[in-house]
Amino acid sequence: MTxxxxxxxxxxxxxxxxxxxxxxxxxxTLLKTLAHDKACRVQGVEVDPDSHLxxxxxxxxxxxxxxxxxxxxxxxxxxxxxVFARTPQAVRRPAAVLEHMMRIAPLGIVSMPNFGYWRNRLxxxxxxxxxxxxxxxxxxxxxxxxxxxxxxLENLFHEMSLSVxxxxxxxxxxxxxxxxxxxRNWSAGAVLYEVFRRTR
Numbered sequence: 001m002t003x004x005x006x007x008x009x010x011x012x013x014x015x016x017x018x019x020x021x022x023x024x025x026x027x028x029t030l031l032k033t034l035a036h037d038k039a040c041r042v043q044g045v046e047v048d049p050d051s052h053l054x055x056x057x058x059x060x061x062x063x064x065x066x067x068x069x070x071x072x073x074x075x076x077x078x079x080x081x082x083v084f085a086r087t088p089q090a091v092r093r094p095a096a097v098l099e100h101m102m103r104i105a106p107l108g109i110v111s112m113p114n115f116g117y118w119r120n121r122l123x124x125x126x127x128x129x130x131x132x133x134x135x136x137x138x139x140x141x142x143x144x145x146x147x148x149x150x151x152x153l154e155n156l157f158h159e160m161s162l163s164v165x166x167x168x169x170x171x172x173x174x175x176x177x178x179x180x181x182x183x184r185n186w187s188a189g190a191v192l193y194e195v196f197r198r199t200r
Contacts (some may be wrong), residue, residue: 005174006192007033007098010083010109013166013194018080021104024066024087024096026051028060043079059094068092071100079105086190089111089147102197106160111192116149116185117133117172150185157195166194 007030014020016038025044034040044062046052055062063071068091082101089112098132101108114122148156150169157164169177169188179187 004177005046006085006170006190009168009176009192011037014038014081016040019043019044019105020081020083021074021079022083022085023071023101024090025055025060025062027064028055028058030083030085031055031060032058056112059079067097067138071097071104074100074104076103076162077105079112079115081105081107081109083109084108085111085192086113089151095156098156098162098195101197102160102162102195106196107165108195109192110153110195111170112148112153114150114185115147116151117187117189150188150191151180153191153193157193161198162195163198164193164195166192168192183184 010030013035014034017040018035018038019041020043021121022042022044024197025031025046031042031044031077035042042060044055045065045067046055046062046172047066052062052064067087082105084097084101088097088110088175091097091100098108098110154164159160167181168191169181169184170190170192171177172189174189177184184191
């Protein structure tokens with residue numbers, strides 16, 4: 001059982017024995033759980049040297065690759081699921097990464113901190129860049145290069161002809177939000193999506 005609630009949700013969504021690619025896998029915690037508990041064939045991608053080393057030490061197969069530039073090295077339909085969790089805001093071209101995801105696998109699992117969360121809005125009204133559990137860095141020390149809301153991400157899915165199979169808003173503490181899903185653009189700290197390519 002993994003500590004992060006979103007990892008537990010992602011694990012529940014992935015069928016046993018799936019081929020899973022995790023883009024921005026960090027220390028490989030999710031993949032280790034999927035390999036152990038669900039007999040999944042897993043592969044991580046991580047550019048940060050320290051996280052890459054930690055994933056290797058965790059026993060997770062991981063390659064050091066720039067998600068923005070090198071995903072074309074991965075073959076079409078080579079995985080069943082691609083995970084892109086808490087990472088879209090930290091890459092230069094998230095739309096291009098999503099395109100590659102849908103080429104590499106029929107299903108994608110995507111999550112991103114919600115810049116539209118009400119506490120973030122209040123901090124902006126107070127004249128300061130938001131800092132929260134989902135956006136934990138000061139403005140001058142952040143790896144994040146995009147600050148989108150749930151609505152922004154969902155609009156991008158629509159523009160790319162991606163359908164949302166599942167959507168779970170998460171609270172600021174990382175738990176499943178008890179607010180109505182329709183309020184997610186201001187009540188959720190982050191949102192987790194399962195997406196697939198719809199027929200154009």
